[in-house]
Amino acid sequence: MSRPAPEVVTPHLLRDWPLPDLQADKESRGRVLVVGGSRDTPGAVRLAVEAALRVGAGKVQVVTVRSAATALAVAMPEAMVRGVAEGEDGELTSEAVDVVARLAPECEAVLLGPGMGDPGTARELVAAMLAQIDTSVVLDALGLAAVTDDDSCLSHLAGRALLTPNVRELALTLGWETEKVVADPREAALRLAARTGVCVSGGGAVTWTAHPDGRSWRGSVGGPGLGTAGSGDVKAGVVAGLLGRGAEPAQAAVWGSHLHGSAGDRLTAELGATGFLARELSQKIPQVLAELDA
Numbered sequence: 001m002s003r004p005a006p007e008v009v010t011p012h013l014l015r016d017w018p019l020p021d022l023q024a025d026k027e028s029r030g031r032v033l034v035v036g037g038s039r040d041t042p043g044a045v046r047l048a049v050e051a052a053l054r055v056g057a058g059k060v061q062v063v064t065v066r067s068a069a070t071a072l073a074v075a076m077p078e079a080m081v082r083g084v085a086e087g088e089d090g091e092l093t094s095e096a097v098d099v100v101a102r103l104a105p106e107c108e109a110v111l112l113g114p115g116m117g118d119p120g121t122a123r124e125l126v127a128a129m130l131a132q133i134d135t136s137v138v139l140d141a142l143g144l145a146a147v148t149d150d151d152s153c154l155s156h157l158a159g160r161a162l163l164t165p166n167v168r169e170l171a172l173t174l175g176w177e178t179e180k181v182v183a184d185p186r187e188a189a190l191r192l193a194a195r196t197g198v199c200v201s202g203g204g205a206v207t208w209t210a211h212p213d214g215r216s217w218r219g220s221v222g223g224p225g226l227g228t229a230g231s232g233d234v235k236a237g238v239v240a241g242l243l244g245r246g247a248e249p250a251q252a253a254v255w256g257s258h259l260h261g262s263a264g265d266r267l268t269a270e271l272g273a274t275g276f277l278a279r280e281l282s283q284k285i286p287q288v289l290a291e292l293d294a
Helices: 011-015 043-054 066-075 095-106 119-130 141-149 167-174 178-183 185-196 231-244 249-271 278-293
Strands: 031-035 059-065 080-084 109-112 136-139 161-163 199-203 207-210 216-219
Touching: 011 249, 011 278, 031 043, 031 095, 031 231, 043 059, 043 066, 043 231, 043 278, 059 066, 059 095, 066 080, 080 095, 095 119, 109 119, 109 231, 119 141, 136 141, 136 231, 141 167, 141 231, 161 185, 161 249, 167 178, 167 185, 167 199, 178 185, 185 199, 185 207, 185 216, 199 249, 207 249, 216 249, 231 249, 231 278, 249 278
Parallel strands: 031 059, 031 109, 059 080, 109 136, 136 161, 161 199
Antiparallel strands: 199 207, 207 216
16 A cells, blocks of 8 residues: 655644643643653653643643652743662662553643663653553653564554654664664654554654654754754654643644754854754743743
């Protein structure tokens, strides 16, 4: 079966595909759960939390390692932070699975992966968490290890999931050489979407969003400035926040990639491609949203 021609993401396309309206009540704007972090990389969760809030999520809850919880709660007073036991290596332990099982049923979206540092631990924990989750899920960074190990681990979600790999993660999850993904990122994203049955949003300077049914969207905003540490955590938080406020996965991926990239373009214009930090991206996103809503 031939695939539909890819669509180019433009402001016009997005305005014809509007996000769910924001409500005045925070309870009606969606609750997002972010799970990740480690003793060595606690900041990834902070980046994702702020991004989710900037796109309109009503509430954000966090499950992270106990050693980082207090600092994160102070840095992000808008979020509820649960610190759980960590191993000697500073990574999350199985206690996180139990906490996620209690919190996830009250959430519209769950983001798994930012800041996890050990692939083996991440694979086991994310697989165990997914078995307890029956809501929309975003897998980012090492959260994708569960899919690499078992690409059917999302089947019970009936398409209510979204993968946000960078080029290297996309190659690893597919079992391809990185050069093969770089040569044809659209094909790589479509292959992973078909294999897993969920939407995939990945790529480099050009972002490709792929749907399991063969549809695809090409986004070209952002450029090299987004190749900075923490940028992917911001994007994951954006798409999780959009899922939380009611967007369906393909819409959240297409809108999220455009918002993330457009924020990067604004910062590049102000500071140069090598002059901005990932933490500054979220501050520009509300401006981009407001212009698209105008």
